[in-house]
Amino acid sequence: MIKSLAFKIFHKTRKCAFRALGVKTVGARALVVNNDQVLLIKHTYQKGWYTIGGAVEKDESMRRAIFRELLEEVGLTPLEEPELFSVYHSTSEKRDDYVAFYIVRKFEMKEVYSPEVHEKKWFSLCDLPLDTTPATKRRIEEFLGQRQKSDTW
Numbered sequence: 001m002i003k004s005l006a007f008k009i010f011h012k013t014r015k016c017a018f019r020a021l022g023v024k025t026v027g028a029r030a031l032v033v034n035n036d037q038v039l040l041i042k043h044t045y046q047k048g049w050y051t052i053g054g055a056v057e058k059d060e061s062m063r064r065a066i067f068r069e070l071l072e073e074v075g076l077t078p079l080e081e082p083e084l085f086s087v088y089h090s091t092s093e094k095r096d097d098y099v100a101f102y103i104v105r106k107f108e109m110k111e112v113y114s115p116e117v118h119e120k121k122w123f124s125l126c127d128l129p130l131d132t133t134p135a136t137k138r139r140i141e142e143f144l145g146q147r148q149k150s151d152t153w
Contacts, residue, residue, distance in 0.1 A: 024096040028065040029053030030082060031143055032074075032104045033125070038140065040132065041073060042119040048133040049123075051101075052076070054116075062100040070104065074120050075112035078104050085143065090135075090153035099153050101139060 029051045032039040040049040052073050056065040063082070070076040082102035090097040123129060125140060141147035 024098070026056040026062065027053060027097060027099045028056055028062045028069060028102065029099055029139075030066050030070060030102040030104050031085070031139060032070070032076060032107065033143075034105075034122070036125050037122045038125050038128075039074065039076075039120060039122055040128075040136065041117050041121075043116055044118045045116070048131045049121075049129055049136060050133055051136055051139060053099075056100075066100070066102050070107075072112070073114050073117050075110040076104070076107050077109075079106040079108060085139075086149055086151070088153035089151055092135075092153065097153070103143065 030053055031051050039052065041052055042049055052070055053066060054069045054073075056062055057068075060068070066082055067078065070078065082104045085101045085103050088099045088101060090099060125144060128137065128140065135153050138147060138150070142149050
């Protein structure tokens with residue numbers, strides 16, 4: 001409860017500061033697929049189902065960031081190189097954000113606790129929960145070839 005509240009406060013404060021300062025950010029996210037299933041997460045500080053990922057840290061590549069985020073958030077280690085699907089631009093939080101989006105198909109997982117992740121769950125690629133975020137739905141539709149790739153997150 002306290003950690004969840006701390007993450008909410010940190011997340012909102014960071015967003016406001018970045019917006020006010022005009023900071024450009026870089027993120028890395030991954031679509032983890034296993035046959036016709038996709039692994040999605042719910043954060044402790046945001047509503048809806050998301051792909052796994054987060055910010056690229058100082059002195060870190062996007063590739064290293066996705067390996068770190070996958071391990072930290074869901075205990076996943078890719079067994080082959082994640083495939084770079086596309087790079088997107090987002091201004092949804094009133095700042096320039098660039099997101100590298102990867103596909104992960106072969107992996108091993110172990111149970112981990114992440115104070116950022118409220119829940120993780122496998123869903124059918126064709127039957128996503130109603131509260132899947134719009135950007136997550138768009139990425140899955142692009143992956144399935146149901147939508148043309150965009151350069152906008």
